[in-house]
Amino acid sequence: MKWKKNLMLIFMLLAGVIVGALLAKVTADMPILSWLSYGNSIGIDVANPMILDLSVLKLAFGFEFGINIAQIICVILSIFMYKGLVNRL
Template sequence: MSKGIGGKNNWALFLLLLAGIVLGGFIGELTSGVAGLSWLNYGQSFGFSNPIVLNLGILVITFGLTIKITIASIVGVVLAIIIYRLL
């Protein structure tokens, strides 16, 4: 197992950050219709607007990536880091 600073597991941090991003994005989507909480879904999307297609004759590969960063996902990341430090 890979240990980070202070003997903590780096995979645990990665999984907590991933969970914070996913849960934060989910909460942002849920609160987008609520008048007082719609600001949580405010953010920016970036990535490929159209997927890149690689046609090799017998194999077609499609590449696409879009990342949406919202305030709720940033809050989720901050909470994940706080939980990681408390473990």
């Protein structure tokens, strides 16, 4: 039973992130709702990764984490929806 709750939480969080990203893309060109697409990225830029050259092996490291206002709102809403759904499981 506990694994169902954990799986539901992961699903709800991923759904919140994906819906928030789509919402930010859709509202980016709308003047009234463009603030939803405001965000920032942190990490090692994927376009310019950190490279470790060992002459036999070349490794490239890049990680970028970006989040915007719409994703934050959708993740918070998905957490509240999870709390409502978990009582039914």
